Structure formats: C-alpha cells, structure tokens
Amino acid sequence: MSFPWADDYKPKSEFMQWIDTRLPLPRLVYGAIGGGYPVPRNLNYFWNFGVLAGIALVIQIVTGIILAMHYAANAGLAFDSVEHIMRDVNSGWLLRYAHMNGASFFFIVVYIHMFRGLYYGSYKAPREMVWLLGVVIFLLMMATAFMGYVLPWGQMSFWGAQVITGFFSAIPIVGEPLRQWLLGGFAPDNAALNRFFSLHYLLPFVIAGVIILHIWALHIPGSNNPTGVEVKAPQDTVPFHPYYTAKDGMGLGVFLILFVAVTFFMPNLMGHPDNYIPANPLSTPAHIVPEWYFLPFYAILKAFTGNFLWIDAKLWGVIAMFGSIALLFFLPWLDGSPVRSAKYRPLYRIFFWVLLADVFLLGWLGQAEATSPIVLLSQIATAYYFAHFLILMPIIGRIEKPLPLPNSITEAVLKGETKTGAPAGREKTGREAIETPSPIIPAQA
Amino acid sequence: MTDATTTGDAPVHTAEAEGVRRRDFINIAALSFAGVGAGAVVIPLVTQMNPSADVLAEASIEVDIAAIERGQSIKTSWRKQPIFIRNLTDAEIAAANKTPAADLRDPQTLAERTKEGKANWLITLGVCTHLGCVPLGAAEGEAKGDYGGYFCPCHGSHYDTAGRIRKGPAPTNLVVPEYAFMSDTVVQIG
Numbered sequence: 309m310s311f312p313w314a315d316d317y318k319p320k321s322e323f324m325q326w327i328d329t330r331l332p333l334p335r336l337v338y339g340a341i342g343g344g345y346p347v348p349r350n351l352n353y354f355w356n357f358g359v360l361a362g363i364a365l366v367i368q369i370v371t372g373i374i375l376a377m378h379y380a381a382n383a384g385l386a387f388d389s390v391e392h393i394m395r396d397v398n399s400g401w402l403l404r405y406a407h408m409n410g411a412s413f414f415f416i417v418v419y420i421h422m423f424r425g426l427y428y429g430s431y432k433a434p435r436e437m438v439w440l441l442g443v444v445i446f447l448l449m450m451a452t453a454f455m456g457y458v459l460p461w462g463q464m465s466f467w468g469a470q471v472i473t474g475f476f477s478a479i480p481i482v483g484e485p486l487r488q489w490l491l492g493g494f495a496p497d498n499a500a501l502n503r504f505f506s507l508h509y510l511l512p513f514v515i516a517g518v519i520i521l522h523i524w525a526l527h528i529p530g531s532n533n534p535t536g537v538e539v540k541a542p543q544d545t546v547p548f549h550p551y552y553t554a555k556d557g558m559g560l561g562v563f564l565i566l567f568v569a570v571t572f573f574m575p576n577l578m579g580h581p582d583n584y585i586p587a588n589p590l591s592t593p594a595h596i597v598p599e600w601y602f603l604p605f606y607a608i609l610k611a612f613t614g615n616f617l618w619i620d621a622k623l624w625g626v627i628a629m630f631g632s633i634a635l636l637f638f639l640p641w642l643d644g645s646p647v648r649s650a651k652y653r654p655l656y657r658i659f660f661w662v663l664l665a666d667v668f669l670l671g672w673l674g675q676a677e678a679t680s681p682i683v684l685l686s687q688i689a690t691a692y693y694f695a696h697f698l699i700l701m702p703i704i705g706r707i708e709k710p711l712p713l714p715n716s717i718t719e720a721v722l723k724g725e726t727k728t729g730a731p732a733g734r735e736k737t738g739r740e741a742i743e744t745p746s747p748i749i750p751a752q753a
Numbered sequence: 754m755t756d757a758t759t760t761g762d763a764p765v766h767t768a769e770a771e772g773v774r775r776r777d778f779i780n781i782a783a784l785s786f787a788g789v790g791a792g793a794v795v796i797p798l799v800t801q802m803n804p805s806a807d808v809l810a811e812a813s814i815e816v817d818i819a820a821i822e823r824g825q826s827i828k829t830s831w832r833k834q835p836i837f838i839r840n841l842t843d844a845e846i847a848a849a850n851k852t853p854a855a856d857l858r859d860p861q862t863l864a865e866r867t868k869e870g871k872a873n874w875l876i877t878l879g880v881c882t883h884l885g886c887v888p889l890g891a892a893e894g895e896a897k898g899d900y901g902g903y904f905c906p907c908h909g910s911h912y913d914t915a916g917r918i919r920k921g922p923a924p925t926n927l928v929v930p931e932y933a934f935m936s937d938t939v940v941q942i943g
Contacts, residue, residue: 467886471907474884478924489799493808495833495885503802590828590835590879592886594906610908613922620924622883678909678921 310530313542315344340527346545347552348533350721354428355531355552356559357421362519363560364414367567369512371407372456379459381505383498386461387586405575411453412578413567415601418446427660429648430532436640441522443636445515450602450633452511455504457599458496464580466587467596469496469504475609478626495589535720536648537713544717595677603674604667605629608693610678611686628690635697642697644705647713655708656701663696813943815935818874826891828879831942835879836930837891837903837916838940845914846872848901852913859925863915866929876932876940877916881905883923888912903927 317335319325328335338344378397380389393400422442425431431439454472458465473490477483492499530539539545546552570577578600582593598606612625619627650657670689676682714720814831818838821827826839841849849863867874879887888903888910889895898904899920900913910921917926932942 467907471884471886477885488804489802491804492802493804493833495880497808497833499805499808589833590830590887592905592907596886596907610922613909621922622924625922677906683909 310339310527311346311539311542311545313545314339314346315547317342317344340523341553342549343547345527345548346539346542347531347548348539348544348717349546349551350533350535350717351531351552351555352534353555353559354420354424355533356556356563357417357424359556360417360559360563361414361421363563364410364417365512365515365519367410368407368414369516371403371410372509372512374403375407376505376509379505381459381502383461383501383587386459386501390460402571405571408579409567409571409575409577411456412599412601413563413570414449415453417563418449419601422446423664425532426663427650427657428532428534429536429643429645429650431640432643432648433640434529435526435532437525438522439640440637441518441525443633445518445522446636447633448511448515448518452508452515453599453601455508455511458501458504459508460583461501461587462583463585463587463591463593464583464596466496466589467592468598469500471596472598473500475626475629478620478623480623496587497589532648533717534649534651535714535717536652537715537717537720540716541718597675600671600675603672604670605632605674607670607674607686608632608690610674611683611690613683628694632690632693635694639697639701643701645708645710647710652711652713653704653708654711656704659696659700659704663693666692666696813941815939815941817939819938823873825893828887828891831930835887836942837875837877837879837927839875839877839891841873841875841914845901849913849915849917858918861915861917861926866915866917866926868934871934874940875914875916876942877927877929880928881907881910881923882918882925882927883908883910883921888927 317328317332317338319328319334324334327333375393378389378393378400380386390404393404395401397403425439425442454468458469469491473487473496476490477487479486488494490500491497492503530545533539580597582596585593597603606629609625609629612621612628616624645653645656647653650660666689670686670693673682673686673689714723814829816827816829816836816838818827818840821838821840823840824842824845826837829836829838846863854860854862863872863875866877879891881888883905884907886905886907888898888905890897890903890912896904896906898911900911902914902916902919903912904910905912905921905923908922910923911919912923912927913919915926916929918924930942932940935941
C-alpha cells in the first residue's frame with residue numbers, strides 16, 4: 309500500500325517476529341494506521357472527521373448491543389421496555405441517551421466529512437471508488453437510523469414508519485404489494501417492528517464492512533489534502549503515527565466533549581417530544597417531521613405538489629428524494645475540472661457555499677409546515693440543489709480559470725499557503741522545486 | 754486414456770473442438786441444477802416477509818352507526834387501519850355533486866363512492882393516499898381542509914365531502930373499502 313518510501317514493519321521482539329511470520333496482523337496495522345503509512349503533511353482538522361465517524365460507529369455498536377439486552381421488540385412491549393431502560397436499568401438512561409444522540413453526532417461528523425470531500429475535490433480521480441463506497445455507507449446509515457428510530461414505538465416512530473414505507477407505494481403497480489411485503493401487514497405493526505429490529509442490529513456490521521473497503525480504497529492513492537496536489541516525494545508526507553494519531557486524538561477529545569455535553573445536559577435537543585407518546589395507529593401527530601438529518605431530503609419530497617409528465621406528484625417526490633442522493637454516485641464524472649481543491653477554484657468555491665446554504669435552507673424547509681410560501685421556496689431550493697450538480701458543476705469545470713497551483717505540498721507548506729502559486733507556465737515539480745528540505749523528513753528519504 | 758480425458762491443461766482434442774465436450778455438458782448441467790436449487794431457496798426467504806396468516810385472517814367488522822347524526826363522523830379500526838364513517842349533511846352531498854367529476858384528479862362521483870339510497874353514508878379508509886397519515890376532519894373541531902372534507906396535516910392534501918382528492922400531493926381519492934349494510938343501522942366492513 310501507499311508510497312514506495314513507506315517505512316517497513318520491523319518486529320521489535322522475538323515474539324512479534326513469531327507472530328509476524330504466522331499472522332501478520334501487527335504488520336497490517338502498522339502499514340494502515342501506524343508509522344508505515346505516509347500521509348500528506350498538510351492535512352487540516354477537516355481530515356479528522358473520517359476517524360470521528362468510525363468512532364461514532366463504535367459508540368453506536370457498543371451502546372446498541374447493550375440496549376438490545378434490555379429492549380423488547382414487540383409492539384405491545386417496546387415502548388414500555390424503552391421506559392424501563394430509562395427508569396429501571398442501571399445506567400440505562402445514559403446508554404440510551406448516548407445511543408440516541410450518538411446517531412445525531414454520527415450524522416454531524418459524516419455530513420462534515422462529505423462536505424470536506426466536496427470542497428477539496430476528494431471524489432475526483434483517482435479516488436472515485438472511495439467516494440462511491442462513502443455514498444453506499446451514507447445510504448446504509450440512513451436505513452439503519454430510520455429503522456432504529458422506529459424501535460421505541462412512539463408516535464413519531466410509528467408515523468415515520470408509515471410515511472417512509474409509504475414511499476414504496478408510489479411505485480406503479482407493484483408499489484402497494486411491495487409496501488405490504490416490507491411491513492408484513494397493512495400498516496406498521498409487530499411484524500414490521502421485529503424485522504426492523506433484526507435489520508437495525510445487522511446493518512451496522514455491514515457498514516463496518518463497507519468502511520473497511522472505503523479505507524482500503526483510500527489507501528491505494530492515499531489521502532487527498534487541502535491543496536489537492538498529489539504527493540510527489542517523501543518530504544510531502546509524514547507517517548500516520550505519531551503525527552495524525554496525535555492530531556486525530558486532539559479532534560476526538562473535542563468531539564467527545566461536545567457529545568457528552570449534549571448527552572448529559574440536553575439529551576432531547578435533537579429529538580421530538582411526540583415520540584414519548586406511545587404509538588397510536590388511529591391518530592397522526594399534527595406535525596410529523598423526520599429526524600433532523602433527513603430534513604433536507606424530506607423537503608425535496610414535499611416540494612412536489614402537482615402532476616406533470618404523466619407522473620403523479622407522489623411518485624415525483626419519491627423519485628426526486630432518492631435521486632438527490634443517487635446523484636452523488638455520479639459526482640466524480642459531473643465535475644470535469646482537473647483541479648481538486650476549491651482553494652484554487654474561485655468560481656466553484658462560491659457555488660460550494662451557495663450549495664451549503666441551499667442544503668441548510670432545505671433542512672429548515674423540511675420541518676416547516678406545507679403552506680404556500682414554504683412550498684414555493686422548497687421548489688426553488690430543490691431545483692437549485694439539482695441544478696448545482698447537473699448544470700452548474702459541469703459548466704464551472706469548463707469555464708473556470710483556476711488559480712495557479714503550488715508545485716508541491718511541501719512548497720505550499722513552506723511558503724505559506726496563501727501566497728503560494730508558481731508562475732503559470734512553470735511545471736517543474738517535486739524535489740526540484742524545493743529549496744529547503746523539510747526538517748521532519750525521515751533519514752531514509 | 755480415451756478421448757474423454759480433458760484435464761484443464763490438456764490440449765483440445767480435434768474431435769472435441771467440433772462439438773460440446775462431456776465436461777462442458779456436466780458443468781452446465783451441474784451449475785443449472787445448483788442455480789435452480791438456489792433460486793428455490795430464495796422463495797421462502799422472500800415470502801416470509803409477506804403478511805402472515807394471522808394478519809390476513811383479521812375478520813371483517815360490524816359497526817353500529819345508529820348514533821351518528823347528520824354531519825357527524827366516527828373513526829374506527831379495521832385491519833389495524835383507521836376507517837372513517839361519515840353521515841353527510843344535505844349541503845355536503847350537494848357540494849360533492851356540484852363538482853363535475855371529470856375535472857378531478859381521480860374522477861369519481863359521490864354516487865360511485867356510496868351505496869345506492871345511502872348517499873349520506875361516506876365510508877372510507879382514514880389513510881391518506883399520499884404517504885399514509887390519518888387525515889383530520891373526522892373528529893369534532895378538526896380542520897376539514899379547503900373543501901370541507903378531510904385534510905392531511907403531513908403534506909397538505911385536501912379532500913372534499915366525498916373523500917376525493919382536490920389539492921395537494923395525494924394521487925387518488927380516499928379508498929372506499931368493501932362494505933355492506935346489514936340493516937339500516939349496522940354496516941359490515943370487509
């Protein structure tokens with residue numbers, strides 16, 4: 309893996325030598341997240357969020373396995389068993405609040421991770437596969453989070469299940485039978501609750517598997533970096549350990565402080581009070597909304613209110629909602645610009661921030677009631693979301709004049725990134741372009 | 754050895770090159786057999802997800818509607834889904850009949866949605882055809898929407914006094930279940 313100057317694993321003891329010749333697991337770890345994995349030296353704190361997402365998954369798996377020991381996946385018992393966890397089980401309140409808020413924090417770090425990728429062009433060649441696997445992880449996360457939200461069997465759980473499985477009934481002809489097949493009934497009930505619990509337990513391990521592929525695919529070309537310029541020579545990199553284990557450790561500390569602060573002091577900040585009312589199949593809450601991390605997609609779903617082109621509004625909404633995520637699979641090919649980092653893309657950079665604002669606006673619209681100005685705004689914001697990827701991105705890639713790129717990561721670092729920029733015609737790169745060797749280069753370079 | 758000898762690295766016999774080798778036949782037959790077997794295994798894995806016998810066996814229900822005055826409606830439950838039974842007023846019937854059915858998204862007249870001689874009894878599923886919320890309007894004091902029928906708060910679908918979709922994202926009218934009047938005051942649903 310990785311670069312030719314990567315440090316080779318040397319067993320430090322006879323015992324490790326013995327292990328290494330039989331099961332080279334320490335060698336694998338050393339080469340993947342240890343001193344044997346060279347990483348660009350200029351990564352900023354936005355590169356923490358992959359590791360943070362991995363840790364969020366571990367928190368979810370650990371707390372989730374424990375919650376499953378006390379939870380009863382039965383429509384008659386589920387709500388009470390969650391209250392039993394909250395009131396009777398020792399430290400149960402802590403574990404459930406950690407799991408509940410852990411899901412939100414998982415999405416927070418993953419959204420930052422994704423927008424990091426968008427800003428710095430991490431999805432571009434040769435890292436398309438990393439991006440595609442990331443989108444797969446995102447979809448699995450959404451499915452897992454949705455099914456987990458159904459388990460407490462409160463009002464929001466029940467009506468969320470009703471609405472989201474309702475998406476499938478929009479499909480012509482097979483829609484309604486498909487929905488009944490998914491639910492195992494005509495409405496969400498015991499059968500649905502049980503299968504959601506089973507899958508909610510399974511999918512995090514599938515996510516863990518895809519994360520391994522995601523990291524494997526990442527370690528072939530190595531990490532992107534804030535300049536978007538590829539690693540060219542040993543002085544462009546530092547070993548993952550101790551440099552980035554330390555940097556990630558710092559980020560992890562900040563993340564955990566925020567996570568426990570919310571879990572301890574505002575555990576229901578991102579939840580809905582209605583979910584503390586037991587599920588009632590005969591009464592829909594006056595205002596149902598999904599969890600905050602689904603709101604932008606929910607706004608897109610709600611934006612379609614009229615039939616056109618022989619497709620009814622309901623199916624349009626569902627197609628657009630799934631399309632808004634499926635679109636991400638085509639991102640590496642929609643953006644034709646050879647320059648990765650938005651730092652050197654003055655035009656794209658503007659539209660990146662507009663897109664971010666648009667997604668926040670969609671999120672706000674997603675929780676607003678479907679009255680007239682809200683619907684029109686949702687339609688505009690939805691149109692802009694699609695236009696960003698399908699129209700603006702390809703055009704910007706063609707007409708934009710990028711700023712001059714630094715010749716190498718090291719040059720950018722040593723000269724101060726803001727003033728960097730080789731004369732436009734200059735193409736010499738790598739060691740030739742560097743006057744001062746980096747003081748932290750290992751001797752073998 | 755005879756010409757049946759065809760190890761992987763053996764040169765191809767001229768006789769075999771012309772036709773199907775025995776090993777090809779065995780390969781295809783074995784894989785087909787295994788494929789059919791694997792396909793058959795998928796069937797129970799898929800069908801177990803469908804509604805189970807006890808869910809399907811839910812009997813039809815009988816509802817006493819004697820106590821429902823004109824202009825009132827009740828909510829009851831059938832197959833774990835809400836049912837609206839509404840005793841329409843003359844004004845509501847007139848409003849429903851005034852609208853030309855052909856102009857509607859899902860064209861149906863009130864007469865097609867009720868039983869003959871019982872045009873005041875509108876019986877529908879209380880499940881919005883958009884994404885399955887329970888519309889408001891069946892209980893006292895709930896919003897009835899722009900057309901005086903039902904209003905779904907989830908995504909803003911408006912139904913008229915015949916339970917027909919008039920405005921909003923829902924594609925079809927509220928579903929009229931199979932039902933029959935056992936007497937003037939008892940209706941059997943399902």
